[in-house]
Amino acid sequence: MLFRSMKLWHALCGLLHIAQGLYLDVATSGGNASSPMLYGVMYEDVYHSGDGGMYSELIQNRAFQGTTVHLDSNRHVVPPFENLDYWHSRGSDSLALDNDAPLLSDALAWHMRVDVDSNASGDTGFWNEGYWGMNITTATRYAASFYLRGDYDGEILGAFWSNTTKSMLASTVFTVSQTESDGWMLYQQSFTIDNSAPDGKNTFHLTFDGAKVAGKCLRFQMISVFQQSFENSNNGLRMDLAEGVQAIGGRFLRMPGGNNMEGQSSPYRWKWNETIGPIIDRRLFPGTWGYINTNGLGLLEMMQWCLDMQLETILGVWGGLYLDSEVIAEEDLQPYIDDVLNELEFLMGPSTSKYGALRASFGYPDPFKIKYVEVGNEDYLNNGIPSYVGYRYTMFHDAIKNVYPDINVISSIWMGYFPTLPPPGTVQDLHDYLSVADMVGKFGGYDHADRNYPVLVGEYAAIYDDQHQNPNQLNNPTLQSAMAEAVYFLGLERNADLIIGICHGALIKNLLHEPGNVAMMKHSATEIVFSYSYYAARMFANNYGSETVPITSDSNFGPLYWAGTKDASPSGKYYLKIVNFDGASSTPVTVTIADKSSPAKLITLSGPDKYSTNTLGSVTSVWTETTIYSKNGTYNFTLSGEYASAVLIV
Ligand SMILES: *[C@@H]1O[C@H](CO)[C@@H](O)[C@H](O)[C@H]1NC(C)=O
Ligand SMILES: *[C@@H]1O[C@H](CO)[C@@H](O)[C@H](O)[C@H]1NC(C)=O
Ligand SMILES: *[C@@H]1O[C@H](CO)[C@@H](O)[C@H](O)[C@H]1NC(C)=O
Ligand SMILES: *[C@@H]1O[C@H](CO)[C@@H](O)[C@H](O)[C@H]1NC(C)=O
Ligand SMILES: *[C@@H]1O[C@H](CO)[C@@H](O)[C@H](O)[C@H]1NC(C)=O
Ligand SMILES: *[C@@H]1O[C@H](CO)[C@@H](O)[C@H](O)[C@H]1NC(C)=O
Ligand SMILES: *[C@@H]1O[C@H](CO)[C@@H](O)[C@H](O)[C@H]1NC(C)=O
Numbered sequence: 001m002l003f004r005s006m007k008l009w010h011a012l013c014g015l016l017h018i019a020q021g022l023y024l025d026v027a028t029s030g031g032n033a034s035s036p037m038l039y040g041v042m043y044e045d046v047y048h049s050g051d052g053g054m055y056s057e058l059i060q061n062r063a064f065q066g067t068t069v070h071l072d073s074n075r076h077v078v079p080p081f082e083n084l085d086y087w088h089s090r091g092s093d094s095l096a097l098d099n100d101a102p103l104l105s106d107a108l109a110w111h112m113r114v115d116v117d118s119n120a121s122g123d124t125g126f127w128n129e130g131y132w133g134m135n136i137t138t139a140t141r142y143a144a145s146f147y148l149r150g151d152y153d154g155e156i157l158g159a160f161w162s163n164t165t166k167s168m169l170a171s172t173v174f175t176v177s178q179t180e181s182d183g184w185m186l187y188q189q190s191f192t193i194d195n196s197a198p199d200g201k202n203t204f205h206l207t208f209d210g211a212k213v214a215g216k217c218l219r220f221q222m223i224s225v226f227q228q229s230f231e232n233s234n235n236g237l238r239m240d241l242a243e244g245v246q247a248i249g250g251r252f253l254r255m256p257g258g259n260n261m262e263g264q265s266s267p268y269r270w271k272w273n274e275t276i277g278p279i280i281d282r283r284l285f286p287g288t289w290g291y292i293n294t295n296g297l298g299l300l301e302m303m304q305w306c307l308d309m310q311l312e313t314i315l316g317v318w319g320g321l322y323l324d325s326e327v328i329a330e331e332d333l334q335p336y337i338d339d340v341l342n343e344l345e346f347l348m349g350p351s352t353s354k355y356g357a358l359r360a361s362f363g364y365p366d367p368f369k370i371k372y373v374e375v376g377n378e379d380y381l382n383n384g385i386p387s388y389v390g391y392r393y394t395m396f397h398d399a400i401k402n403v404y405p406d407i408n409v410i411s412s413i414w415m416g417y418f419p420t421l422p423p424p425g426t427v428q429d430l431h432d433y434l435s436v437a438d439m440v441g442k443f444g445g446y447d448h449a450d451r452n453y454p455v456l457v458g459e460y461a462a463i464y465d466d467q468h469q470n471p472n473q474l475n476n477p478t479l480q481s482a483m484a485e486a487v488y489f490l491g492l493e494r495n496a497d498l499i500i501g502i503c504h505g506a507l508i509k510n511l512l513h514e515p516g517n518v519a520m521m522k523h524s525a526t527e528i529v530f531s532y533s534y535y536a537a538r539m540f541a542n543n544y545g546s547e548t549v550p551i552t553s554d555s556n557f558g559p560l561y562w563a564g565t566k567d568a569s570p571s572g573k574y575y576l577k578i579v580n581f582d583g584a585s586s587t588p589v590t591v592t593i594a595d596k597s598s599p600a601k602l603i604t605l606s607g608p609d610k611y612s613t614n615t616l617g618s619v620t621s622v623w624t625e626t627t628i629y630s631k632n633g634t635y636n637f638t639l640s641g642e643y644a645s646a647v648l649i650v
Contacts, residue, residue, distance in 0.1 A: 021588035022560050022639075024553050026576060028594050031548035034496030034565055037251035037312045039489075039541030042459060042503040043302065044258030046289045048510035052131030053523060054245075055297040056229040056238045058142075059204060060086040060131050063222045064097060064110045065284035066292045069264070075324040076265040077286045082110040086129045090205065092117040093124050104147050104184045104221045105280040111149075111221040120210030127161070128223070132512055133200035133525035136160045136169055138193055140228035140239065144172060145188035146206065147280075150218040151179045156208045158189065158225070163201035169193060176208075184221065200526035222280050231308045235279060235301060241508060244521055244528055245309070249542035252312040254374075254458055254503050255302045259288045261316050262377055265324040272299045272343045277362060288323060300359070303347065303368055312371060314456070314501070317343065319376025319412065320392045321384045330391045337399045344370065344404060372500075373400055374410035374429055374458070380417065389418045397422065408500075415453045424452035427500060432457060435464035436484035440581055443487050443561055446495035455498055459505030460488065461518050461533070467611070473517045476615060479607035481518070482532035483643040486579045486605075489540045493563040493577070496548050504537060511616065524616070531614050532621050535605050536645060539623075543575040543603070543647045551576075559583030576648040580639055582610075587639040591648060600628045600650035606641035 045051060052060065061067055066081030082097055089095050098113040116124060144158040159171035170193030178185050204225050208218070229236030230243065256270055263269035264286070274283040275298025282295040306313050317340045320328040328336060342355050347368045349356030356367060375396040379388040397409045410427040411418075432442065439462045446455065462481035463473045474481055492499045509519035511529065520534040545565035553562070560583055564576040574593055604624045612620040628635050628648065639646050 024591045026593040027550040030550045032497035033547050035500045037501050040250040040252030040501045040503040041507050042254040044260040045293050047514040049508035050297045051294050053508050054237050056227050058130050058134045058225040059128050062224050063108050069286040077268050090125050107281045107283045111219050113217050113219050115217045116213045118215035120214040123207040124210035125207035127203045127205040134202040135526045136197035136202045138196050143190045143226045146223040147184045147221040149184050153177050154209045154212050159205045161203050162197050164198050248538045253306050254314040262323050265322050269318045275299050314372040316374045325382045327387045372408050376412045379412045427454045429456045429458040431459040433463050436462050439484035440487045443491040454500045457502040461505050476613040477518050477531040477533035479612045479643045480610035482536040483581050486536045486645045487561045490561045490563040545575050579645045585642050591635040596650045597630045600648050602626050602628045602648050604646045606644035610643050
């Protein structure tokens with residue numbers, strides 16, 4: 001009925017040169033159950049998304065574990081790592097690395113020795129630059145702590161200073177009374193401040209009475225200042241970044257990598273057992289992305305992140321391949337498999353088991369539930385394929401399934417590479433870093449895929465647009481690239497019986513460290529830029545039902561694309577999504593949903609130009625929310641912008 005009149009209307013429009021409208025008729029049944037976790041997020045420490053990002057520590061190089069990772073021409077990591085980067089003397093004291101025993105812990109080999117001038121008097125000490133500044137605000141609490149060895153009887157002042165006003169912003173006093181024979185003693189203070197800093201250019205200083213230690217030395221270790229974290233978790237997440245991540249509305253966390261889990265060269269892979277327990281027991285990890293990881297945001301912090309945001313965990317485990325192409329031989333692989341089983345026992349075992357007891361001792365008596373484990377990451381690269389399909393995947397898979405039959409094991413390689421297909425149900429993780437054209441081209445890409453092998457799109461991003469071609473990546477997501485990603489999402493929603501999840505390949509990057517390619521969010525010490533990709537994902541992830549709905553239209557896909565889902569309950573909401581990718585600047589849209597007539601919420605995302613981006617101080621994306629009333633069972637609205645996305649929720 002409806003279509004007949006539409007055709008007539010189309011004919012009229014043609015005659016009168018009015019832009020043709022889009023008519024969508026949404027059925028109330030006949031769809032497929034969709035993945036309950038279609039949209040998610042991926043975390044690995046990349047470009048300071050962890051240390052100096054998501055991790056709420058303000059002090060950089062807090063345990064003198066070092067900062068930069070150097071590689072030789074064979075792509076091998078070159079130790080040593082320890083240094084005093086980001087630490088400075090306030091005056092004549094000299095700072096030096098020292099490994100003089102006793103050490104604070106086995107994990108921390110080097111500490112900072114402060115040799116005080118023999119004629120020192122008044123305040124003396126040292127300071128830290130932070131991760132290119134610090135967020136000093138009245139809105140949050142701060143927790144400062146350090147370990148001290150040496151003879152000192154007096155006060156140590158911990159204080160934030162502003163580069164801009166050149167004055168002290170706030171301070172807290174530690175009362176110290178110890179001698180060398182006391183060994184390492186811990187001092188900690190929680191404090192708030194009276195005035196927020198004018199900007200992020202702030203530093204943290206520890207000062208003491210020079211006259212009392214003139215000519216002597218004091219030794220410091222693990223100097224930490226935490227800004228109050230998300231959900232007040234101990235050793236937790238930076239609040240503003242975490243709130244930004246939570247607002248995306250994802251349902252899973254893929255972690256801990258990514259290339260960062262793989263490691264550059266032996267023996268430097270991401271080791272779960274070195275990321276747990278008290279922070280003084282955490283060894284450094286020379287990360288893949290050029291800098292030392294503190295392992296402060298470790299396995300349990302990521303699990304707490306999952307708990308706080310109610311995210312399913314997709315756990316990546318090291319699969320026997322380093323990025324320098326070294327592969328663990330079949331006869332040597334068992335210890336690495338045992339390591340994964342130990343990790344799974346640590347996470348899932350009862351608190352009576354060996355590793356479950358260790359977890360309980362860290363404050364997590366209840367086992368976690370891990371349903372997805374991915375073996376390796378991108379094993380189709382770095383000469384990984386022969387060994388992965390030859391023995392590595394199978395050995396990990398069989399060992400995991402043997403103990404945890406309910407775990408879904410994920411292959412980091414496309415099924416087509418396997419000479420003998422793994423058992424049906426095996427999930428394949430496909431990474432899509434594409435041009436906008438290829439991203440849009442994949443809209444129908446999963447329509448005819450083999451239903452036996454579910455797909456995780458564990459990383460995606462539109463990285464080339466119609467101006468930037470390989471190898472010149474986009475610096476920032478644009479309206480155009482985000483809309484290409486949105487079209488890609490629609491292709492997944494239409495195939496939600498096959499796709500278990502999708503997450504962007506670059507959740508967070510530090511603005512200073514990665515101006516050159518895309519991320520959902522980029523941050524400095526005090527600010528966050530939410531990109532067009534961020535808003536596209538946020539719009540889609542927050543508005544997503546538990547089953548797909550068939551939609552009929554008399555238009556073909558392109559330049560307009562659409563898909564819809566609804567909540568299963570009879571009165572459940574519908575989420576109808578439409579993306580315009582290079583179509584008319586104004587599109588009349590008419591939607592009918594048979595059993596709905598209540599007011600609908602319409603959310604749209606667009607921007608001034610297809611190349612528009614969001615950058616620090618210049619947010620161009622336009623997000624609107626309006627109410628659409630139905631008339632005679634139809635919802636009408638105008639989608640504005642040659643590139644735009646919309647979701648109608650009713
Ligand atoms: C349901 O899934 C089948 C493939 O398994 C697909 O052909 C069909 O279009 C899907 N229907 C909807 C409404 O998503
Ligand atoms: C300490 O005394 C020496 C000379 O003995 C002088 O050169 C130096 O500047 C003095 N340092 C301070 C911090 O006063
Ligand atoms: C603050 O000033 C010091 C030099 O006194 C500099 O080393 C540091 O990088 C500055 N911090 C910021 C965030 O500009
Ligand atoms: C500092 O941190 C607080 C709390 O996370 C956040 O609300 C604020 O936006 C941040 N930046 C500045 C400049 O205060
Ligand atoms: C962590 O486990 C690995 C084995 O997978 C082992 O080589 C390493 O020494 C362990 N680290 C510590 C600190 O025990
Ligand atoms: C919706 O648009 C169609 C076509 O332009 C029109 O026939 C119909 O009356 C409109 N309905 C409402 C509720 O405005
Ligand atoms: C209202 O909807 C009914 C059924 O869809 C249709 O028959 C009727 O023509 C519509 N009325 C108007 C004024 O559009």
